Amino acid sequence: MLEATTLKFLKDLKKNNNKPWFDANRKQYELAKADFTEFVTKLLVAIAKNDPSIATQTAKDCTFRINRDVRFSKNKDPYKTNMGAGISKGGKKMNVAGYYFHCEPGGNSFIGGGLYMAEPDQLKKIRQEIDYNWPEFQKIVEGKKFKSVFGSLSREEGLFLTREPKGYEKDNPAIEYIKLKSFTAITPLTDADLTSKDLIKKTATVFATLQPLLEFLNRALEG
Secondary structure (H helix, E strand, C coil): CCCHHHHHHHHHHHHCCCHHHHHHCHHHHHHHHHHHHHHHHHHHHHHHCCCHHHCCCCHHHHECCCECCCCCCCCCCCECCCEEEEECCCCCCCCCCEEEEEECCCCCEEEEEEECCCCHHHHHHHHHHHHHCHHHHHHHHCCHHHHHHHCCCCCCCCCECCCCCCCCCCCCCCHHHHCECCEEEEEEECHHHHCCCCHHHHHHHHHHHHHHHHHHHHHHHHC
């Protein structure tokens, strides 16, 4: 579970996203950061029981800085209003499929993962893997358990092609997945979920449901 004070800090930061306020409330930030780090540390232990590939990861390997990179953004707010953790066998900087935990109070929190905005060479490998092993992939993403947790793979605007990519036919049974440019699945968390004693158990269970998809994607990337 996360402390209510951590959620309060993030809510207050959203209202006061500037350096003077942040500096004046740095102690509250340090406490929130420590709380989130402790949560991620415990979560890693829980995940590793089912997925030993991340057993060597630490919270430092997985958590993101709160400072925003505003160099190429119209939004010049200096700080993120969330705390996130990207968990994979290579840590948050490794461009492979992995788990993701997003804490942003006010109805914007979620858990899930996959591979976001795959590089062209990655897309080629994943599309080929889906095409060659369609029954296996279909069983994962259209299985009863996966659908009950995630519904389906995310289809945000701009993250899929409107037409089939070169080399694939319209009548390919997997074409709607082959059109994707990201392969992610998420499920929302309420603020009550974030402060619940069952948060680690709930998150680990969701991640276990996601694990077959990650294994499929990473197998494709390694091929």
